[in-house]
Each structure stands twice: as C-alpha cells, then as structure tokens.
Amino acid sequence: MAPIYDCSVEAELLTGMRLARAAISRGELVVLPTDTVYGVAADAFSPAAVQRLLDAKGRTRQSPPPVLIPNIQNLDALAQSVPDAVRTLVDVFWPGALTIILPAASSLAWDLGDTKGTVALRMPANSLALELLAETGPLAVSSANLTGEPAATLAVEAQRMLGDSVTVYLDGGRGGTVASTIVDATGLVLPDGILTIVREGEITASAIREVVGAQLCPE
Numbered sequence: 001m002a003p004i005y006d007c008s009v010e011a012e013l014l015t016g017m018r019l020a021r022a023a024i025s026r027g028e029l030v031v032l033p034t035d036t037v038y039g040v041a042a043d044a045f046s047p048a049a050v051q052r053l054l055d056a057k058g059r060t061r062q063s064p065p066p067v068l069i070p071n072i073q074n075l076d077a078l079a080q081s082v083p084d085a086v087r088t089l090v091d092v093f094w095p096g097a098l099t100i101i102l103p104a105a106s107s108l109a110w111d112l113g114d115t116k117g118t119v120a121l122r123m124p125a126n127s128l129a130l131e132l133l134a135e136t137g138p139l140a141v142s143s144a145n146l147t148g149e150p151a152a153t154l155a156v157e158a159q160r161m162l163g164d165s166v167t168v169y170l171d172g173g174r175g176g177t178v179a180s181t182i183v184d185a186t187g188l189v190l191p192d193g194i195l196t197i198v199r200e201g202e203i204t205a206s207a208i209r210e211v212v213g214a215q216l217c218p219e
Contacts, residue, residue, distance in 0.1 A: 020168045029165060031144045035095070035096065038153065038175050041053075044067050067120065067122075069133065078119055085188055086188065096123075099183070101186060144161070153176065155170065
C-alpha cells in the first residue's frame, strides 16, 4: 500500500513533500489536504496523469477535474478573460473555498476532459497545498474518493478508497466536511451576463450575493 506521511512531523513532512513533487513530475497521483475535503492531485498539463486521476476515481471525461493554483496571478494565465466581478470575488474569497468556472485560455496545451472550453479554478487556503502548488504549478485536483462514496476528510480514508492508484498520501490532519462552492462565471463575458451557482458548498449564495449583487442569477 502507498505510504501516508504525517505532515505534523517535520521529517515526514520533508520526505512526503519531496516524494509528492517527484510523483507529480512523473505523472503519478498524490493525495493532499486542502481547506475543504482531501483532494487527489495530478499534473494539470499531463493528459495521461489527468486520465489516471479520472480512472482512479471511476469518473468519465464528462466530469473534468478543477484546477488548483498557487496564486492569483495564475488566474490570468489560465483563463481567457477575467470579468471584473470575478476579480472582486477573488479579492474577497481567495484563498478559500470558491471554485470559479471561466473560459480557458486558448493557448493552453492540456486536456482535462470534456470541459467545453472552460476551466474551473481555485486557490485553496491550506499551507501544505499551497506549498506543493508553488513547487509543481497548477494541479488538477478532485475530491479524494471513489465516485459515489463520501469525500475523504482523513488521509487514511482516502487511502482506503484509492489504494495504490495514488503514489503518496500527505496527512494534514482532519479536513473539512463541506466541499467548495462552484460558480459559473462564463456568462459574465457577455453584456448583461450573470453568474450562476453550480454547487453551493462552504461559501453560501447569500455571501456571494453580498459581493456581486444583481450579477448573481436570482434564486
């Protein structure tokens, strides 16, 4: 069984992070803590690695994974355009539990699945995740569970479901139980376009409405 590294122990943290970086560079999978539930991560720019992630979870290409990024600057690099309302949301909620769907930059050489030209981006509020992202660059990350099973809130839960399909498990303690909120901002690129909530998670619709007002689709 692939090992779990307790990141509260310095020696295990250093070893686990080193091996996690190496695994990502080889196109393998890593489980890591985030500010919500545990995630299983792959190199976003490796189609084979992304497919390995989908296979491990039992998902199809019709369920492309979101992409976690280490900083707000990556937003402009990965999205074709970033509406002002999205920049306002990012200022308020990033790093944090808000995933934003935007048109993907046309220059990107990646294959996340059947995205219909979009990308779902998030900057997590977790120091371990951000440290790994700073070393690896953007990662395709989905909840660390088999499709249809509850999302893992502990590294050992993820290990029990995903087993040896993952090379390294980073244990950051108990994670959250609520996934990120997903908003679709692709409509904002149109005149009088609106923002829609795809999944309400840790950040409520009312909190988003306080920031963007009438640009959020009425309930």
